[in-house]
Amino acid sequence: MAPLLTLDALLFNMIGGQLKRFAKARKDLLVAVNEIVRHMFDEIDYVLEGKNAERFAILYSQGSGGEGRTSIKVPKVYWTYTRKSILALEWIDGIKLTDAERISKANLNRKKMIDEGLYCSLRQLLEDGFFHADPHPGNLVATEDGSLAYFDFGMMGDIPRHYRVGLIQMLVHYVNRDPLGLANDFHSLGFVPEGTDLHAVATALSVAFGDGRRQSNDFQGVMNHLYDVMYDFNFSLPPDYALVIRALGSLEGTAKALDPDFKVIESAYPFVIGRLLADPSPDMRKILRELLIRDDGSIRWNRLERLIAAISQQSSEESSKKPGDENTASSSDWRSFDMHSVVSATEDLFHFILSRKGWRVYLRKREIQAS
Incomplete structure (x- = not known):
């Protein structure tokens, strides 16, 4: 394989160079080509794949929060028999996620499997940063006890905290629905070239999203909205972020094999709220403030109400558990809120409401209502 891939790499670079020279292709074309080549060589190094599998298992298959339980399985690597061109793994019996008939016969809980797979993927992308870049249905199977088993750790990504x-x-x-905020995000992450008119990007995003009826909560729908804008403004995605897009697309496609109505963005939002509430770091607190407080200082009361309702519902569910239920894994466990974190997270909001600026906003709102 190595000589064949070396020839492929040479041809890729020759073609990419000619496209860049004569067809005025994107400046980052060769960067993308080299990244593809790097992953091609990574995928035939089975020692590296074995190390990736073990690291993945330690992070995501050892239980979380000290609970010691998990519904994610990773095959054990037999290092005695593994070499750079040979990978010896534990055998795991499973059912393909696309085999609806066998999943039904096994009486597996589809919603629980989707929740566990989504939770694992979001931990990869938003917490630890080490992620499986190709979670398509061929690399995931359901076991008889309803767990999810991951395979094929040749294509992995490492996404930095920022x-x-x-x-x-x-x-x-x-x-x-904040297109200027999105445009600023793209700029701060280095996706758009320096000197780009961010207001023009925001306008293009507004046109792409259209009115509220066009806004999509499934990942592929969002990307369909963004592709034209990304092309028009010469977006340049870092290689690992391109892998993130691939991973999210594969995740949604895999989940849709179990639930055709699954939407990754809509389903991920509770997890994101939980991360914002639990993480005391300044950058997370800033995002939480942006979620609840508009640029003009007014409070997004509808979002605050929904947030409080979610916390209240979770608190009611926790208090209604019967003795012994705390040791039972539930598909909603990952949505639970730590009330100490909630109190800490909302301090910023209450400080704002009680501040001089917040009081001015409140008085202005009363004046408008009175008039």
């Missing part, structure tokens, strides 16, 4: 925070911020700005 990109993870940027992904959260983009999701918040998208849900808030």
Whole structure:
């Protein structure tokens, strides 16, 4: 394989160079080509793949929060028999996620499997940063006990924290329908060239999203809105962020095999809110303030109400659990809120409301209502 891939790499670079020279192709074309080549060689190094599998297992298959339980399985690597060109893995019996008949016969809980797979993927992309870049149905199977088993760790990504925070911020700005906020996100992450008119980008995004009826909560729908804007303004995505897009697309496609109505952005939003509430870092607090407070200082009361309702509902569910239920894994466990984190997170909002600026906003609102 290595000599064949070397020839492919040479041809890729020759073709890319000619396209760049004569067809005025994008400046980052060769960067993308080289990244593809790098992953091609990574995928035939089975020692590296074995190390990736073990790292993935430690991060996502060892239980979370000290609970010691998980519904994610990763095959064990047998290092005695593994070499650079041989990968020896534990055998795991499973059912393909596209085999609806066998999943039904096994009485597996589809919603729970989707929740667990989504939770695992969002932890990869938004918390730890080490992620499986190709979670398509061929690389995931359902086991008889309803767990999800991952395979094929040749294509992995490592996304730095500032990109993870940027992904959260983009999701918040998208849900808030804030095109200028999105444009600023793209600029701060280096997606658009320096000197680009961000107001023009924001206008193009507004046109792409249209009115509220056109806004999509499924990932492919969002990307369909963005592709033209990204092309027109010569967006340049870092290689690992391109892998993030691939991973989210594959995740949604895999989940739709179990639930055709699944929408990754809509389903991911509760997890994002939980991250914002639980993380005391300044960048997360800033995003939370943007979620609840507009640029003019007014409060997004509808979002605050929905947030409080979600916390209240979760609190009611926790208090209604029967003795012994705390040891039972539930598909909604990952949506639970730590009330200490909630109190800490809302301090910023209450400080604003009680501040001179917040009081001025309140008085202005009363004047408008009176008139």
